[in-house]
Amino acid sequence: MIESIDLGTCDGCGVCLLVCPMDVIRVDEGGRYVIAYHDDCMSCFACELECRRGSIRVEPQRARRPSLLVAAAGAIGSTGDARDEAAPKADSHGSGETR
Numbered sequence: 801m802i803e804s805i806d807l808g809t810c811d812g813c814g815v816c817l818l819v820c821p822m823d824v825i826r827v828d829e830g831g832r833y834v835i836a837y838h839d840d841c842m843s844c845f846a847c848e849l850e851c852r853r854g855s856i857r858v859e860p861q862r863a864r865r866p867s868l869l870v871a872a873a874g875a876i877g878s879t880g881d882a883r884d885e886a887a888p889k890a891d892s893h894g895s896g897e898t899r
């Protein structure tokens with residue numbers, strides 16, 4: 801997650817604002833580049849890598865938000881459970897089904 805923008809070294813080039821896919825960085829009324837939406841950072845490091853002044857520091861920890869993959873796995877799991885419950889029991893196939 802983005803931790804800081806060093807306004808002492810930032811030259812206001814605007815690259816961080818352009819490369820951030822989550823619109824985390826904005827320009828305040830004073831023309832300073834600031835972290836406006838900290839919790840939206842997904843730790844992609846684009847801003848840190850592209851800042852030619854080395855003014856941005858990003859920590860490797862991601863924001864504490866539910867992972868889309870985990871959410872999707874949960875949805876698939878619950879769908880699977882529902883199907884399992886609706887499906888015929890395994891032993892009903894092997895011991896003389898009614899026709």
Ligand code: SF4
Binds near residue numbers: 812814816855
């Ligand atoms: S990329 Fe770096 S130097 Fe440029 S505005 Fe952002 S923090 Fe400042």
Ligand code: SF4
Binds near residue numbers: 821842848
């Ligand atoms: S690490 Fe990525 S998502 Fe976070 S502020 Fe930088 S560019 Fe935006």
